[in-house]
Amino acid sequence: MIDRSIMDSCASWSSSSPSSSETLLGLLLRSKLSPRSCGSGEYAHELLRECAARELNAFLWISLIAVTAYLVGKVVRLARLWIGGSRIPGPPSSSFYGHCKLISRGNLVDVLSILHEKYGAVVKLWLGPTQLLVSMKDEGLVKEMLSKAEDKLPIVGRTFQLAFGRSSLFMPCFDKVQKRRELLEAELNKRLHEKAGVVSTKVVDSIMEKMRLLMAKGSVDSNVLSQHMAFTVLGATVFGEAFLGWSEVTAYEELLMSISKDAYFWASYNVTPFWRREFWRYQGMCTKLKYLTQKFVQLCEKNYERCCHLDEKPKIDPTVGSSLAWSPALMPDNLVSKELNSQFNPSEEPFANIMGVMFHGCLTTASLIGDIFLRLASNQELQDQIYSEIVTARRLSQKEDYLHLDEMVLLFATIYESARLLPASPLLQRCSLNADLHLKSGTTIPAGAVIVVPVQLVQMEGLSWKSDSSEFNPHRFLSRAEKGSLSAQLSGAAEDGVSKKSSNVLDDRRNHAAYLPFGYGTRACVGQKFVIHGLATLFASMLEHYKVRLKQGCEGDLKPAHSKRALERLPSLEIVFVKRNI
Structure with missing residues (x-):
């Protein structure tokens, strides 16, 4: 029966109309099968x-066409990059590899400074056949660019995804992170704007206790203390005050700092280096950090649910610490609870944003804290003036644990000036991933180019900051409300015991067009106000009880080293805290 059906089908194909013989199967039979085979x-x-x-052949052709189209698209984008880059002034590339071998991360700002002097406000630098770097120095162009170029470099997304998983807060494309940032x-x-303030008394007490423990050795490493202060403030903000009493908080801090040292290095690989043993050690640290994050969040949720269910104080879990007793931090008002309850993308990992905020916030905040410490330690007169502000603010405060930060204009000015001279990152980096960037000056930056702003050069431009732009002068952010010397005004308020407001007012830093330590535009730091007020609270509490000094013998290493055109960050120095006689 089977052979008969096959023969019948062959006969039908052989006697079919021309239209049916033109089908794929008909062509196959006509070209490849003989009448003898029909009966076998x-x-x-x-x-x-x-x-x-035939199907495999069709699949291969489709694959070839798709790959060819993809490569042609890459070539077209590369050609557009080359053509667009050729219209921007800058040094010609002397080799196929561009200028990447002639510069390093340390001297890039110096190289850009020289190029800007030679070629103008916008300059290009080829780092390779497919890597175009465009630097901007003019204030107007910088702010226009930062307002239009909303994307980050792809390496930023790779860094956070490799370390913490898929995140909706640290992606290169702005459209994917806009809602979460808002x-x-x-x-x-x-x-x-809460009455309790940015940094609670409990957080301040925890930091002061750590400082006293470090001082037991005689002096304190400024970097170690700065990192701990940033970590404590961010941890209490993200997780709640219960985080301070967690038994594994020290291990969490050490892991986070270890990851921060290698994160950008491993993300710089175009192909993930699975073959390197060091990479797997790094991945092991990241996995452990995720586990600790999840563990603490679950402990907080468990204690909170127990409180709500029993309507009484929860029993203290010995694995967590005594601070996990009933506390407002256990209420769902910390960033963790809000983060977990607002997942927009189901493909993202639930704790990636939390760890990303801790990672990025600790690095940038610790850098600023360290610079402020060194500025204060090198200027005892400035400390005395700030202390006078603190005394005045304390007299105006009705609550013992609350200070009127609005009265401490010089303290805020010190924070602003420290961030101006040595910003956390020497370069602001942006990118337009999909479209060319057209500026009002007529300059067009091709899509895919790396756009950078040498922040130190912009913030030390003489036209914006006068002739002393390279000197530390917090008074540049103050304006006089009435005649009189600032030091005399503050000293008089401290000495005569009269509650007297400062004769200076703090200028809005946004009025300074060349002030960019926190970025500008849609990608500006979303936590800049929070960080500035938090640091003001910390330093006010610290300077109220202690004087900050350099360890004897370190005075000669105090001034930041000058490269050709920019300040270089100081290495970690030993500082000493001297108790005030109150």
Whole structure:
């Protein structure tokens, strides 16, 4: 019966109309099968093999066309990059590899400074055949660019994804992070206006206790203390005050700092280096950090649910610490609870944003804290003036644990000036991933180019900051409300015991067009107000009880080293805290 059906089908194909013979199967039979094969049992197998071969051939052709189209698109984008880059002034590339071998991360700002002097406000630098770097120095162009170029470099997304998993807060494309950034900014600004203040008394006490433990050795490493202060403030903000009493908080801090040292290095690989043993050690640290983050969040949720269910104080879990007893931090008002309850993308990892905020916030905040410490330690007169502000603010405060930060204009000016001279990052980096960037000056930056702003050069431009732009002078952010010397005004308020407001007012840093330590535009730091007020609270509490000095013998290493055109960050120095006689 089978052979008969096969023969009948062959007969039908041989006698079919021309239209049916033009089908794919008809062509196969006409070209490959002889009439003799129709009567054999091998025909069915031959037919299947022929169909499979044709399908494979079609698949290969489709794949070839798709790959060719992809490569042609890459070539077209590369050609547009080359053509667009050729229209921007800058040094010609002397080799196929560009100028990447002639510069390093340390001297890039110096190289850009020389190029800007030679070629103008916008300059290009080829780092390779597919890597175009465009630097801008003019204030107007910088702010226009930062307002239009909303994307980050792809390496930023790779860094956070490799370390913490897929995140909706640290992606290169702005459209994918806009909603999350708006929510985070709204939450931080809400906390900024709470009566309890940005940094609670409990957080300050924890930091002061750590400082006293470090001082038992005689002096304190400025970097170690700065990192701990930033970590404590961010941890209490993200997780709640219960985080301070967690038994594994020290291990969490050490892991986070270890990851921060290698994160950008491993993300710089175009192909993930699975073959390197060091990479797997790094991945092991990241996995452990994720586990600790999840563990603490679950402990907080468990204690909070127990409180709500029993309507009484929860029993203290010995694995967590005594601080996990009933506390407002256990209420769902920390960033963790809001983060977990607002997942927009189901593909993202639930704790990636939390760890990303801790990672990025600790690095940038610790850098600023360290610079402020060294500025204060080198200027005892400035400390005395700030202390006078603190005394005045304390007299105006009705609560013992609350200070009127609005009265401490010189303290805020010190924070602003420290961030101006040595910003956390020497370069602001942006990118337009999909479209060319057209500026009002007529300059067009091709899509895919790396756009950088040498922040130190812009913030030390003589036209904006006068002739002393390279000197530390916090008074540049103050304006006089009435005549009189600032030091005399503050000293008089401290000495005569009269509650007297400062004769200076703090200028809005946004009025300074060349002030960019926190970025500008849609990608500006969403937590800049929160961080500034938090640091003001910390330093006010610290300077109220202690004087900051350099360890004897370190005075000669105090001034930041000058490269050709920019200040270089100081290495870590030993500082000493001297108790005030109150």
